Amino acid sequence: MESSRKSQRLFTICILKILFLLVILTPTQLKSEEYMLKEYIPIGVTLQLYNFLQEASLTLPPTPVTIYYTKSLTEFHYLTDMPYNIGGIYENFQIIFQPREILVKKKIFEKVLLHELLHWVLYGLSEKYQEGLIYWYMGYYEKKEVDIFLNKFADFNYELPLFISYYWEK
Structure with a gap:
């Protein structure tokens, strides 16, 4: 409750x-x-x-x-x-x-x-991953930026908070 x-x-x-x-x-x-x-x-x-x-x-x-x-x-x-x-x-x-x-x-x-x-x-997230993450989240999986994001995202066992905190720059 x-x-x-x-x-x-x-x-x-x-x-x-x-x-x-x-x-x-x-x-x-x-x-x-x-x-x-x-x-x-x-x-x-x-x-x-x-x-x-x-x-x-x-x-x-x-x-x-x-x-x-x-x-x-x-x-x-x-x-x-x-x-x-x-x-x-x-x-x-x-x-x-x-x-x-x-x-x-x-x-x-x-x-x-x-x-x-x-x-x-x-x-604050590295610009290298922002676009791919956003396309992925919105379901635009065919974008090349999504592949770049997913290749690194897999290293974090697909845990979004861990991925973001690791690549947060600011």
Whole structure:
């Protein structure tokens, strides 16, 4: 019973922290362009993020993330120098997305959002393994990055917390 209450309390705290960090943040300027912070994080993404935190024995990073949705694909490309098939990027506690409406129309909004939030949560993990771990967790097993991750993950008897703590750099 005590464990169940602790788990419920941790879940509530995580949800509140995620909502606070992702919804109430004041947008800043990046490369002299102003972006609007969207207030909407789907509950499904929040729950998946919480589940990952539990499985990985992690907590939310101490540094909040700032999320920006660009107003056009041209603006996204200008700021990120990424091709249009990339929905968003994470760097230094900031996520820049293509316009939300485009991601929703492509039916990839929640996948891209979760993917970039996982980069935020894994901020201290060696970049060499971040992408593979995220693709693996999200079920994209055909990606070459997953093979790189799984080759090392096997050395840890597929124990995610052990793997993460070993390759945590920050």
